[in-house]
Amino acid sequence: MRNRIALVFSFFFTFLAAADLAAADDRTICAQRGHEDRIAACSRLIAKSGGRDALAFDNRGAEYGDKGDYDRAISDFSEAIRIDPKYALAWQHRGAALLRRNEVDRAIADLTASIRLDANNLNALNDRGMAYAAAGDSERALSDYNAAIRINPRFKFAYFNRGRLYAGKGDHTRAIAEYSEVIRIDPTYGYAFNNRGLSYQHTGQSERAVADFSEAIRLLPRTTLAYNNRGDIYLLQGRYDQALADFNESLRNDPQHQSALVNRGMVFEKLGEVAKARADFNAALAAPQKYDSAKWSMDKARERLAALDDTSIKTVPATTTSVIALPGPSSRNDRRIALVVGNSAYENVAALANPARDAALVAETLKLTGFDSVTLLTDLRKDALTAALRDFARQAEIADWAMVYYAGHGMEVGGVNYLIPIDAKIASDRDVSFEAVALDQVLNAAERAKRLRLIVLDACRDNPFANQMKRTMTLASRSVSRGLAAIEPEAGTLVVYAAKDGEMALDGVGRNSPFATAFVDNMRKPGLEVRRLFDVVRDDVMEATNRAQKPFSYGSVSGRQDFYFVAGK
The missing domain is CATH 3.40.50.1460 (Rossmann fold)
Incomplete structure (x- = not known):
């Protein structure tokens, strides 16, 4: 009997050890961004807790957010906040998801709540700065970016967004200085090279712009933005073969990039390939508007289609549609x-x-x-x-x-x-x-x-x-x-x-x-x-x-x- 009891307890403790190990594995996977089983692991933790694990809800919401499923992300962040109203990161994460869904006022409210709970939350300050910028309040946006930099002078994202703010106001000289500081802090941050290239382009420094776009492409081989931006310069310079290659690569990485479709259409138009140009302009009009250049792309696509269709306009020399x-x-x-x-x-x-x-x-x-x-x-x-x-x-x-x-x-x-x-x-x-x-x-x-x-x-x-x-x-x-x-x-x-x-x-x-x-x-x-x-x-x-x-x-x-x-x- 004693041996039988020992055997039963042995199995019982082995079962508990295995359960603890499984729970530990789920906790590790649930905290690991981008893991293929992250959502499933977090869901198991939530089920085991009876729906009371705020951290698991927050982590699962973050994964939904990374996948672009903002409805589920916001739902999970809301559960984490309900369980623990003082969970500063959950407030920040929900605010960021709301911002990406263009619900700016709600985003500002959530990010402000996060900052009240943790005044040193750099990401909340940075995200609220972006929300203020989206609302057109550049002074408050700048104040938040400055506050984040005071807390951590090496916080590259605040410098990056401060550069975006200056660029949006047309102050490209200051924008270049901000992007250069980002690159000094992190020479591998390809987005800073891309944005600095845009500011160089706006100030007429085409060679520097091309160099920055090329570096962004080296650091971010799957980028669509830098290929499109470099191709835009080649298009303006009349280097149509190089422009076409860049726009093709941009569209290979994102077949629905409106600006690249419009730009490639204009290359085809210059080369006299009207059918291809028309197809690209129509594809741009049908593509989702997910980039900052969406309005320009839509307007330009309509303009070029009208120009191709309206041959009665005598004031447009042939040089606008063919070489x-x-x-x-x-x-x-x-x-x-x-x-x-x-x-x-x-x-x-x-x-x-x-x-x-x-x-x-x-x-x-x-x-x-x-x-x-x-x-x-x-x-x-x-x-x-x-x-x-x-x-x-x-x-x-x-x-x-x-x-x-x-x-x-x-x-x-x-x-x-x-x-x-x-x-x-x-x-x-x-x-x-x-x-x-x-x-x-x-x-x-x-x-x-x-x-x-x-x-x-x-x-x-x-x-x-x-x-x-x-x-x-x-x-x-x-x-x-x-x-x-x-x-x-x-x-x-x-x-x-x-x-x-x-x-x-x-x-x-x-x-x-x-x-x-x-x-x-x-x-x-x-x-x-x-x-x-x-x-x-x-x-x-x-x-x-x-x-x-x-x-x-x-x-x-x-x-x-x-x-x-x-x-x-």
Whole structure:
């Protein structure tokens, strides 16, 4: 009998030991992010506890969240909070899941509750900063990121999101500094390279942008963003084979990436493969809107489909839909560079319809005429416009031709001409020098080019700032005229206005302004010398506008040399 009892107890303790081991294994697996059996292990723990294991609910919710099942995730986090209302991590996790479901107000409430329970919760501060940013409250977002960095100066995610905040405000110089700090802390964080590349691109530093996107691709081989972003630069540079390869790789990683579909469609359009282009634009419209670029993608896809379907629009030159073979430039020994800017999306006055489209059209045509480098930038804030000019000035030092084309708002105050960035707030004449970029800065950016400095300004539109500005007592003598003021640039520099000084330029009724249309049409004509070219542009614009608009040229170029966009046959 004694042996039988011993045997029974032996089996009993062996059973308990096995049960304890199984429970320990479940606890380990339940806490292990991404484990294939994590949800099952957490579920077993919940069942064994009679539904009272807050940690298991939280861990299972985290796994559901990682899989994108936010409904189940939020349900599990809510159970964890019900069991233990002081469970700070569960409040944070539910807040993060609500944020990913775009329930911003509820997310802020949960994250605030988490921070009350644990003031040093870096992730809760960071997540609440993102929620405030999503709600448009950049000051509170910045405060949360700063608080997280004060607690831990090496917390890379707060630097990263602070960079995103600055980039969203158009302050790409500060954004680059934030992303660089992330990379200093963690050189393997590929997303920082991707985002810094975007800010480099916005400031006109294309080579640095490509380098950063390439590093992001090396660190994140399955990325879709960095491939798409690098392909976008190749597309703008006319390197269609490389662009197509990058967009294909982006779509291999995510076949529903709207921006990559639209960009690949535009490559097909450039190559004349209209059926493929149309298929990509339609696929973009049908894809889920899960990236920040969703609105741009939808708008651009509709725009391109309309352009492909509407052959009646005569103001769109063929260069927007196909590559046209043109004779080479007048000399293969000269280096030609161009900065092309189109400002349409003004934040404090009504947007302009054509400048961004005009800039894209001019940039594409310049590439076809043989320019070595064409940087196309649209909707620039002041810091970005200044940075782009600074970068262009460095490039101009080794260039023979340096050309700047600007489309957007411009104005003259007290005899000084200004280009207006999209974020300008001009309440009085005193604000202009702080909010806008003087034309002298544009001239200075091109002045080091050896042979030809060409500034083309389609910036003489009716400017809404001029009517709303207050005149200050100390500056009451300053004039604020219609259009731009006449200038006298140095020899070797030609400045072309879309409308003569003091007069207004028109946006026209088509997809491009009368001036941009005439400019690209004549730029493509072989053997048309640059001075003669702008005489013809003037005549074409006057004819198209019934003499309501007269382009005008200022300055002079060397009489000992002829300059051609496209050489004669």
